[in-house]
Amino acid sequence: MKVSRQLQSQVFSNQLIAELLIRLGRTKWMEKYNVHDLHCEAWAVGIWVKQAGIISYKDLANFWRETAAAIGEFLPAEKLDFGWLVKSMKSDKRYFVHFSRFTGWFCNCMKFKCWHNRISEEMPQFYKALNSKIFCHHVAAAYQMR
């Protein structure tokens, strides 16, 4: 499976995989390795981590859902007639989120665009685990205040 560098950095960077492994209680690798040593590849069955084994796409999808919901809870959002303006986590920038019953959720941040443009083709199994729904923490913030 060929996953672009852009998508890998947005979906399963070493930092994220380390956090997920710890959350899953899989910490044995930490005795010998640190986060920079982790080697991760997208396989059909999940993310293969050389130092820690397979992480299923279901676990990865749950991790992203929980993370987006947890961050989204604290992002100030303003309701407009045709969508929401959601404040960025790191700057004063605000992102535009909207929902259409035909095309689903949309956000104009970089992460959403990267996921939206790449996941269904580059990581179809992960896309399936997400129930074919792309989201980001801005979408989660809008979803929580709708």
Ligand SMILES: [Zn+2]
């Ligand atoms: Zn976004």
